[in-house]
Amino acid sequence: MKLNLSAVIALVCITCIWSYSWIVMKTLLVYIGPFDFAAIRCALGAALLLLVLKLRNRGMKPPPLGTTFIIGVLQTVGMVGFSQWALITGGAGKVAILAYTMPFWVILLAALFLNERLAKLQYWATAIAVCGMILILQPWNNNGSMLASILALLSGFCWGASVIIAKRLYLRTPTDLLSLTTWQMVMGAIVLAVIALFVPSKPIIWHPYLWGGLLYNAVLATAVAWVLWMFILKHLPASVAGLGTLAVPVCSALLSWWLLGERPNGAETAGIICVVLCWRWYW
Incomplete structure (x- = not known):
């Protein structure tokens, strides 16, 4: 199978961008609260995606508002909000791994709501993945990181649920991926801004590193990465693209170990x- 070289390079770039973004999100919490950062990041990202949508002449009319709003609450508010909240006390690599349990939730929710049957191998993969998540959570070890792990799992669950809602929308109505991505982020950013307004948070320290981190996550990890992702989906097989995204949490865990000294214990x-070994069976 001959692969498009430009798409492969784009896949490497997006893996590096998204992997390092977890390190940036963790280290920025010294200067800003989690919900303030999530709201500003998503607002900037939404503005850039609106510009991309306009420049690509896709039309500015949003997809069905009700469904788009639900996807925005799940994918932007839930996925981004819970993961950023988890990073307060959780390690960047550990949070990334648990947030990327999204494929497991997609398979299970699809079986419940889309009548998609699990293959025998996926039943075994799910069982092993659950064992892996229990080892990561370590409910027998009350060391203060349980909340962070649960929040990270909720992030992955919300991400997976948004995929199911989006898939149902695609089945009912032809929908442009860029338009849906943009407008769900616009709506999600508004909800996050309301949450940030009412949730008590420490004062924002407008340090140059904070500006750089916001630009990194809004420009590179959001707008540029999503444009690259659409290019990848167009020119590479879904299995190759899927494996590329699953490299993100692994690279994040290695980077957090190297740069932040977050060394996982034996369990x-x-x-x-366990979780990493099971990912391949879901694609």
């Missing part, structure tokens, strides 16, 4: 290995 390492 967490075993759990991460």
Whole structure:
């Protein structure tokens, strides 16, 4: 199978961008509260995606508003909000691994709501993945990181639920991916801004690193990455693209170990290995 070289390079770039974004999100919490950062990041990202939508002449009319709003609440508010909240006390690599349990939730929710049957191998993969998540969560070890792990899992669940809602929308109504991505982020950013307004948070320290981190996440990790992702989906097989995205949490875990000194203990390492081994069976 001959692969498009430009798309492969784009896949490497997006993996690097998204992997390092978890390190940036973790380290920025010194200067800003999680919901303030999530709201500003998504607002900037939404503005840039609106510009891309306009420049690509896709039309500015949003997809069905009700469904788009639900996807925005799940994918932007839930996925981004819960993961950023989890990073307060959770390690960047560990949170990334648990947030990327999204494929497991997609398979399970699709079986419940889309009548898609699980293959035998996926039943085994789910069982092993659950064991891995228990090892990562370590409910027997009350070390203060349980809340962060649960929040990270909720992030992955919301992400997976948004995929199911989006798939149902695609089945009913022809929908442009860029338009849906843009407008769900616009709506999600508004909800996050309301949450940030009412949730008590520490004062924002407008340090140059904060500006750089916001630009990194809004420009590179949001607008540029999503444009690259659409290019990848167009020119590479879904299985190759899927494996590329699953490299993100692994690289994030390695980067957090290297740059932040977040070394997992034995049980967490075993759990991460279980989850990583199961990912391939879901694509």
